[in-house]
Amino acid sequence: MTTAPGTTDRPETTAPLVTLEDVGKSYGNVHALRGVNLEVHAGEVTCVLGDNGAGKSTLIKIIAGLHEHTTGTFTVNGIKRNLASPRAAQALGIATVYQDLALAPLMSVWRNFFMGNELRKGLFLDAARMRQIAEEELSKMGIFIGDLDRPVAGLSGGQKQCIAIARAIYFGAQVIILDEPTAALGVKQSGVVLKYIAKARDAGLGVVFITHNPHHAYLVGNRFIVLKLGRLTLDTHRDELSLDQLTAEMAGGQELAELQHELGGAGSGTTTDPDDRQAEPTGPDTPGVHDDGTKGEA
Numbered sequence: 001m002t003t004a005p006g007t008t009d010r011p012e013t014t015a016p017l018v019t020l021e022d023v024g025k026s027y028g029n030v031h032a033l034r035g036v037n038l039e040v041h042a043g044e045v046t047c048v049l050g051d052n053g054a055g056k057s058t059l060i061k062i063i064a065g066l067h068e069h070t071t072g073t074f075t076v077n078g079i080k081r082n083l084a085s086p087r088a089a090q091a092l093g094i095a096t097v098y099q100d101l102a103l104a105p106l107m108s109v110w111r112n113f114f115m116g117n118e119l120r121k122g123l124f125l126d127a128a129r130m131r132q133i134a135e136e137e138l139s140k141m142g143i144f145i146g147d148l149d150r151p152v153a154g155l156s157g158g159q160k161q162c163i164a165i166a167r168a169i170y171f172g173a174q175v176i177i178l179d180e181p182t183a184a185l186g187v188k189q190s191g192v193v194l195k196y197i198a199k200a201r202d203a204g205l206g207v208v209f210i211t212h213n214p215h216h217a218y219l220v221g222n223r224f225i226v227l228k229l230g231r232l233t234l235d236t237h238r239d240e241l242s243l244d245q246l247t248a249e250m251a252g253g254q255e256l257a258e259l260q261h262e263l264g265g266a267g268s269g270t271t272t273d274p275d276d277r278q279a280e281p282t283g284p285d286t287p288g289v290h291d292d293g294t295k296g297e298a
């Protein structure tokens, strides 16, 4: 399985590739993001965790050039930006691998690898060169697919994610944003993808890894931010955070504790009447959750 990032060194002497400072985004009167800070450093994985509706997609879309932020500053390589399109983001070395991958299922592996960047020899596609480069690049990343003429539809979800990641790296990404790349995968395939995330990190890219899964995040992450209803509820470095703490944060420690109290009284009928709290058990604290409900040890 993927090894956790080997060092706790923080290469913060290098300037961040991407910085968001106090960034907000509103859709009309819906505040999807407020006051978000985030840094993406070369050779690090920044994990963005959060429940449905937390604002993860909005955050990706700002960095990927799909939406402009409404407040705060967004900086790429030290220059303030408001990216007008995904092409503008790509030109700055920011690549995004979406869940649906934008692969053409019936086309071959090598055609997909070069999709939109085809090599030509005169008027014709230079199929031999594209096939050869795709093979070399995939094997550099330790991805062995066999026959690159086969359509990508026949590949596993993990292999498809890896092709999309390798393609982004080959075409010059410095920052790669991965939108829940393990969400639809089983344990084994998730492991394959996590390995390539670690490889991209070790190759010096700045990786933004969006996920619901704290276990996956903790295997490869250097920095962790948790979003809840558009605000940051956690922003920390790996050496200041245990997996248990990250899991508790994701599970919504306080809410879970409250829910557990409510459900604990289910035998006498579920009620949220505050007067009923007198009947709550006065035994030991809820396992796994501290009084403040956030960073308990399981």
Ligand SMILES: Nc1ncnc2c1ncn2[C@@H]1O[C@H](COP(=O)(O)OP(=O)(O)OP(=O)(O)O)[C@@H](O)[C@H]1O
Residues within 6 Å of the ligand: 027, 030, 031, 032, 050, 051, 052, 053, 054, 055, 056, 057, 058, 059
């Ligand atoms: N185009 C839009 N117009 C209006 N509201 C939007 C739009 N896009 C997102 N929102 C709202 O912004 C908030 C954050 O949504 P967002 O999709 O960024 O969350 P998310 O964390 O990616 O959720 P999920 O994991 O379900 O994709 C939600 O309340 C959502 O309804």
